[in-house]
Amino acid sequence: MSAQCKSSVDFCSIPLIALNFGVRKRLGLYLNPRNAVAADWTALAEAMGFSYLEIKNYEKCENPTMTVLEHWQVKGSEATVGRLLSIMEEAERKDVITDLYSAIEKDCLEYLKKASEAPLQVPEVDSCEPRTAEKRGITTRDDPQGISPEMFDAFICYCKSDFSFVCEMINQLEHTEYRLKLCVFDRDVLPGTCVWTITSELIEKRCKRMVVVISDDYLESDACDFQTKFALSLSPGARSKRLIPVVYKPMKKPFPSILRFLTLCDYTRPCTQAWFWVRLAKALSLP
Template sequence: MDAATAPAGSGSPAAPELEAVPLVALNFAVRRRLGLYLNPRAPVAADWTALAEELGYEYLEIKHLEAQPDPTARLLEDWQGRCPGGASVGRLLALLRAVGRQDILADLGGRIEEDCKKYLQRKEQPLQVPAVDSSVPKTLEMSGITTRDDPYGNTPELFDAFICYCQKDIHFVQEMIRELEQTEFKLKLCVFDRDVLPGSCVWSITSELIERRCRKMVVVISDDYLDSNECDFQTKFALSLSPGARHKRLIPVKCKSMKNEFPSILRFITVCDYTNPCTKKWFWIRLAKSLLLP
């Protein structure tokens, strides 16, 4: 049995299915932790450059990555783009074993496996149970998911923006509601805890709202956001609908000072910074006008 099949947290083979799980399954918190281990250059332990060499990166490519603020995160992103079919969690774990970083596997193995399980659960389709005894027309699966939806699906509720946030930032979201909905801007925001009815699959509802019901998405960024699997999924899904932010669909909003680095996958998008006292006067106007764009 080779290293590529070993279980994630032990140092022996990882579950074989991890070879089929793409690297995108790993959330921000795990990627940040990997950077804390691999970014420091130390003679006694293999760092990110060892991974780059194992992946076949040339000297000049490694020197370019070295100039990045988080070279480990940038390497993983570049690997995903360069080799989407081969950039898997199983391959990453095998590389960490190959360079002797058993300490990383021991610390992060369980969290990596949990991320993979959640990713696979989201990919699974629910079983369809055939109707047996009713002649009443059935409600469409994605009808009646918000508080103002027509339950028969004739006029689905539409929004100006979906708000991606973690529970600890709900007070900022409530202020956003006051400033954008209850003022002259009259925007209509989709706030999951307020607008979505219970009883349906969270992932299916979220995908439907982001893709079909909301023109844009506001991502409320904080340290707590980085640890939220729901926010991680929503952000990546929205980015997949508009690669490279070509349609200005996603708007990052930094709501509080952060100890950790800003999410690497959002670095290339202009941020609306609530924490900057010099520009706070214009914050809500800028955000509102961005959401009002077609």
């Protein structure tokens, strides 16, 4: 009998994000070791649709199983707990399912509980036009009636400690021949609105791309984490070059694994600094 039939929980309707760090870490303990007899993480990655080159690059990660799960969960509705269980069953790793089943079920029940306690939302949450006044007049140059919303070339994802570099970015990209228009939250967004709702609106509807300023402090920011994962969900596999990660100073902490598959714009290398702003400006100028 399938593991999914043992529970009243509809695992196929629950996104992979429901699984917490503890379960993912334990999955890694089972699947990270390369095994000539039982299927390991590479078999799961292949079943999830990752290419040979992607899998070879994941081999360099400290915990490839967790990295694969992070990248898979932004691919869309296919990445569910039910699909993960099915993949492991097809790979004949029922031993893993048996040992972790109660923990997986517990995470899913917690997810459903939190979802049921969430505040009511408007019926439609797709990419339709705004139906609430909250999304009208959200930037300093917006039409208050929402008829002509202000548009931007890029949304800048940053934490407060990196604001001096964001100011340099404004000088280099807005006040030069590039004439790009950047959305900088502290400068352009009107106060008094719901941060998460407005941020989603700006990233999805108002900005062609998003520049992610990576630093040690970025890794600790819940707001930056939300913005990055939301933007990744809009462009699975980076098909539209929507995210552009930027590093402007040396980091002590590991680079975020969820962005490792994206081409980096690196300001820390003296030999390439002369090309940094040209590369970034051209990437943001693409249609």
